[in-house]
Amino acid sequence: MKNFWYCGLIIAVIGVMTGLSGLVSAQHSAVIEFKNKGEMVRTLRLDELDKIVTASSLKVFEAHEKRARIYQVYPARQLFDQVFGKGWRAAEEVVFLCEDGYQPSIPVAKLVAYDAYFAFASADDLPFTLTNVLQNNEMVKLGPLYLVWDNLKAAELREHGAVDMPYQVVGIELASFADRFPHLSPPVGASQEVQQGFVHFRKHCIACHTINGQGGGKAPELNYPVSVTEYLQPEYLKRWIDDPAGIRYNTTMPALAAETPEREQVMAELIAYLKAMSTVKRLPDAAP
Ligand code: HEC
Structure with missing residues (x-):
C-alpha cells in the first residue's frame, strides 16, 4: 500500500518537473x-x-x-x-x-x-x-x-x-x-491639432489598435468601416481614453497614463486626429 503511495508521489513529482522543464526549454528554443x-x-x-x-x-x-x-x-x-x-x-x-x-x-x-x-x-x-x-x-x-x-x-x-x-x-x-503604416497618416493639409493628435496616437494607441487595418492586432479597429467618432458620443469617446474601466467593467484597455503632461490637451488632440481619419477611410490592405 505504502509503496503505491510513494510511486504515485514520485510520478507526480516527475510529471511536474517535466512540465516545468518543458516550459523552460520552450523559452530557450x-x-x-x-x-x-x-x-x-x-x-x-x-x-x-x-x-x-x-x-x-x-x-x-x-x-x-x-x-x-x-x-x-x-x-x-x-x-x-x-x-x-x-x-x-x-x-x-x-x-x-x-x-x-x-x-x-x-x-x-x-x-x-x-x-x-x-x-x-x-x-x-x-x-x-x-x-x-x-x-x-x-x-x-x-x-x-x-x-x-x-x-x-x-x-x-x-x-x-x-x-x-x-x-x-x-x-x-x-x-x-x-512606409510601414501608410494608411495612418492624417489627410493632406490637416491642422496642427490633428498632426499633434497623430503623434500622440503613435505613442499611446497604435501598439494595440488599428486604423484602416494598420497597427497592433490586440484591440479593435477604430476607423474602418465606421469610425469610433461616428458611433460613440463625444463624451464617451473621451471617457474611453480617460478612464476605460469607467465604461466597461473588466476591460483590459489601460487609461492614458496619469503622468502624461498636458493630459486634457492630449485627449482633445487625439480625438481631433480620430475625427480627421474618418474622412480618409481605406479598406484594410487596399493600396494607399
Ligand atoms: C494595451 C492595449 C490598448 C491601448 C494602448 C489602447 N487601447 Fe483602446 N482598447 C483596447 C481594448 C482591448 C479595447 C476593447 C475594450 C473591451 O472590449 O473591453 C479597446 C477599446 C477602445 C475603444 C472603444 C472601441 C469600441 O468600439 O467600443 C476606443 C475608442 C479606444 N479603445 C481608443 C483608444 C485610444 C484613443 C487609445 C490611445 C490613447 C487606446 N485606445 C489605447 C486596448 C488598448
Missing part, C-alpha cells in the same frame, strides 16, 4: 525574427543570443506592477549592432512584434538616447511573468524577450510609463513609419 524594411535579416533562437551579446542583471522600476524588479538582460544596442550592423541607427523606427498582437514602434532616437535591454529571465525569485495592474491585473508571461529600460537612472523614462515596454517579443524590425 523560442525563435526571434529580425527584419529590415520587410526583408528577413536573421532568425535566432533565444539560447543563441548568449553567443553574440553579454548578459547581466538589471534592476528596473516595473511600470506594469508599479514596483522594482530585477531581470536578466541583454543590452539592446549591442544586440542590434550584432544583428543589423551599426547602420541600424540610420533607421527611423524599430517595430516590435509580440505574440499577443501588440506591435509598438519605438523611434530609433529613443533607443540611441536611453539604455534599453531585452530581459529573458527573472533575476529575483519571482517567475518570468508579471501582473499587469494597467490591464485589469492580467497575469502575463514575459518571454521570449521583454524590452525594459534602465529607468531608475532616468526620471523621464519613468514618466513614459509602460508604453515602450513590450513583452512576448518574437520579432524586431527596422522600418520607416510612413
